[in-house]
Amino acid sequence: MQKVIKRTVLAERQAARRLKRRTEKNTRDNNRSAREQRNYVRGDETDHLKQARLNRREDYELGPLAPRRDVGDWTDKWGTINSMRARGQELHPRDREKIWEPWGGKFLNIVVGDRVVIIEGRDKGKIGVIKDVSRERAEVTVGGLNLIDVTIPEYMIGPDEQDKRPIRTMEKPVSVKSIRLVVPLTDADSGVTRDVIVKKVIAAGMWFDKHAGTATWSRIIPGLDIKIPWPKKESVEDKDEPNDTLRIDVETKTFVPTLLTPPMPGTVIDELRNKFSVFRTRHDPEYIAAKEEEDRLKEEKKRTSKQMRTPLKEANRLERKAKKALGKGKLTEEMLEKIGKLVAEKRQLALEAAGVSKEGAVSEEPVTATA
Template identity: 40%
Template sequence: MWNIPNRHRNDPQINQSLVRLPQPCVRDSEVNRSQLVFNSDPTMQKLLKRTAQAQRQAGRRAKKMHRRDEFDTRRRNNQYLKIANDEIRQNLKDSRRARKEDWEMGPLAPKRDLGFNGYGTFRENLRQDWTNNGMNPIDPKVLEQRCAWAGGVKQLCLAPQDRVVILDGPDKGKVDRIQSVNKLNGSVTLENHHKALFQTWLDGKHHAQAMPISVGSIRLVYPITNPKTGITKDTIINEIKPIPANMESDNMSLDRWEYGNKWDRLVLGINVSIPWPEVQAPKFDTYDIDTTRDKVEARTFFYNLLSPPMPNVIIDELRNKYSKFRTRHDPEYIAMKELQERMKKGNPAVLKSMQTPLEEFHEKQRELKEARGEPELSEEMLTKLGEIIAKTKATSLEDAGITPLPTEPAEKTPEKTVDAP
């Protein structure tokens, strides 16, 4: 708010000229949401009122659209979850039936893995990422528990190309390399193990797809030299701790600092720092239309105080001259609006000549009503109303079973006479 002196706080002209623009405006960069316009001109007040109304309408529409999109997204997400869970239930049901048939029928049991019937495959993409890109967030406590041995979620000491050992599942005890790390759900994918057959919807073909495995179900494997025997062998690291990066180490490079992790990892108990895998800088393809770095850094535009940087027509196109959210108007536009207001106030005869027959009838009725004045009740009407009210009251009390109290006449106080002296 503007700091107004106390002597002017109660001035109605100043209070009416302070207009606060509403908050929910996200469509016009020209509007300053915290701007206070100090102007007592009625024409400008109308323009500002129109802008404020347009901003409120746009805010309500945006809020309503956001709620609708959020509801639709949540509904679709619930549908995906239901379909994926139904697929898992069906797989469990089929596996129980197959196990029962194999036990009862023995060598006569049907052969199911034929390759064309989709046995042992999955179709739902949600099973590869149950968070659905963050729409189904995992409980932070569960996520922190998964990543506790690897330094926590914020400073996870795992990276692609790290060698890990699997602790759970059918591939228990096998060593593989990490293909990707997902910090949203605390899982990783491996290069060779823990895969499943994914069946596409269009052609029905199968291909092996890496499935996510929890960080808590793997441990880091790194060759460590025994200081007593001098023998180097693969060791399972049970707990890692993140530490500040050593900028002078051989493992630190510009590519790692820009594209990799900015901390080192230390094995607790033996104080051995495990280097990060080599970070490969992403390669970007350049084309003829791309601007090279030497041209980007070169200055090609110089300010000129005598001419605008671009034609006024382009400025109007970029600024959206006819936007209903504008708060700063050209002097010509303001002068035109003021002229229109003066014409309305100065030529009432012209406006009256443009009236429709219905408007003329309404105006005549208003004049007759003003000429008659307010209706007055006569003594007879007041007496009649009193009788009706008394009769209605007596009937209501009788219906309710209440006996009205008799009214006693008021005692007259004797007048005191004063003898004349």
């Protein structure tokens, strides 16, 4: 039985090592893909910038004879950007946490439906509603703001898609560093309600639901202790479709177990988990009894082999008996004298090697130690 347990432990360790290698490989592949995307976007931006500089210099030198650039191949693409540049790149977790820190870090205090104002770019000072929040890129999409024209490749337009336009206008995500939360607050003295720009929001009243695995909290403006309400979510009305299974059919009781028949046969465990898997830790009583009997026979065989008298064991036994008959040896005076001389010689050699002429005296000459 111990062999079966060791085999299961060995299989679990091998599976853990394979999982670790697969996880590391996926991490390397994701990092390589992100790096390639960053290089592509950076190269595309550089090419556009260089071309714009050449066009500006050509327009300046040619003046009225400068060519039109919104014709030919660029009839529809003039003033557009690549779809890869329509959104930012995924950030490193360290940089991502630093950017999200003013907004609550792990527990974000900005969600879809909040009103924000853009403080940078061409739409500076405009207020909009958040349509999407990207944690990986630390960006938010504001509805109707920061619009750009994007070129859609043909391979990205599906045959069943109704919109076949190669040029589309969409909202370009904005970094969370370029937005501020807008909250309507009422002045206690005048009673006038106006929009106030909030720079920082903190979380308070954290409550964790262990059963659902969720967390709820309130967001408060630090220093003022003003609670900011969460945006209201639109209620989704569920409609029954022809292919849906009705709840009444699901809750209908169609099987009633009796006292003589269990609700589920014991062989179900073999279907849920392979009976002959190396990871199996639950075995049948017959299998366990057979393995224990096998271990008992092996131990009995070992004891039998130890009790057998072979010629080599007999020779060793006679030799031990002869040594025991001789008894313990005694040191004679001659032996003790030789041992004392040998100890004295060794002590003198050790003192000379340490630079000491006599025991208790230290030599004035420096001693050089060599390794």
